[in-house]
Amino acid sequence: xxxxxxxxxxxxxxxxxxxxxxxxxxxxxxxxxxxxxxxxxxxxxxxxxxxxxxxxxxxxxxxxxxxxxxxxxxxxxxxxxxxxxxxxxxxxxxxxxxxxxxxxxxxxxxxxx
Amino acid sequence: xxxxxxxxxxxxxxxxxxxxxxxxxxxxxxxxxxxxxxxxxxxxxxxxxxxxxxxxxxxxxxxxxxxxxxxxxxxxxxxxxxxxxxxxxxxxxxxxxxxxxxxxxxxxxxxxxxxxx
Numbered sequence: 107x108x109x110x111x112x113x114x115x116x117x118x119x120x121x122x123x124x125x126x127x128x129x130x131x132x133x134x135x136x137x138x139x140x141x142x143x144x145x146x147x148x149x150x151x152x153x154x155x156x157x158x159x160x161x162x163x164x165x166x167x168x169x170x171x172x173x174x175x176x177x178x179x180x181x182x183x184x185x186x187x188x189x190x191x192x193x194x195x196x197x198x199x200x201x202x203x204x205x206x207x208x209x210x211x212x213x214x215x216x217x218x219x
Numbered sequence: 220x221x222x223x224x225x226x227x228x229x230x231x232x233x234x235x236x237x238x239x240x241x242x243x244x245x246x247x248x249x250x251x252x253x254x255x256x257x258x259x260x261x262x263x264x265x266x267x268x269x270x271x272x273x274x275x276x277x278x279x280x281x282x283x284x285x286x287x288x289x290x291x292x293x294x295x296x297x298x299x300x301x302x303x304x305x306x307x308x309x310x311x312x313x314x315x316x317x318x319x320x321x322x323x324x325x326x327x328x329x330x331x332x333x334x335x336x
Contacts, residue, residue, distance in 0.1 A: 211261045
């Protein structure tokens with residue numbers, strides 16, 4: 107069975123600093139995808155970044171990067187230069203066979219001014 | 220470009236009532252999904268569909284039914300509503316493809332908040 111674990115229920119960061127949100131995954135499949143989504147207080151789900159299991163380079167999208175460590179089965183999200191608008195819930199997710207995504211429980215990020 | 224459209228946004232049901240949550244996408248995506256999100260929790264898959272006429276159960280299908288008669292529409296039916304079905308429901312869609320590709324990036328609807336009293 108596929109499982110995503112996010113061990114940080116809440117995280118705090120000062121504005122303009124970088125923050126790392128942890129995500130570990132468990133799968134026996136060789137081919138899988140890893141995703142991060144942002145859910146602001148308004149409730150919508152916003153796609154941030156994707157990493158494929160065969161991708162050798164870490165994915166980056168603007169201020170977001172995914173620190174992919176395959177041997178450790180971790181896919182941490184790094185947000186650089188945090189902004190007040192980054193305050194939100196962040197979900198890590200994984201797709202394996204069947205194209206279904208399994209989500210973690212989320213990390214609530216608060217950016218302090 | 221509407222993306223994924225869900226209706227209604229809010230609904231209050233009495234125990235034992237039934238209702239249908241509507242979902243439509245205009246991106247010609249093959250795959251569609253229904254997730255539920257309980258307060259402070261992650262998303263759990265209820266049902267999904269890989270194409271018109273094909274549906275399958277997810278992690279928490281009990282109390283729900285779906286159909287997929289067209290590529291665009293994927294309604295979720297709640298029969299005999301129970302307080303345990305109080306949740307936010309998200310419809311999503313994707314192109315679908317091999318697990319190690321970006322074809323499985325989900326586009327979500329805005330969500331439907333359901334309360335069962």
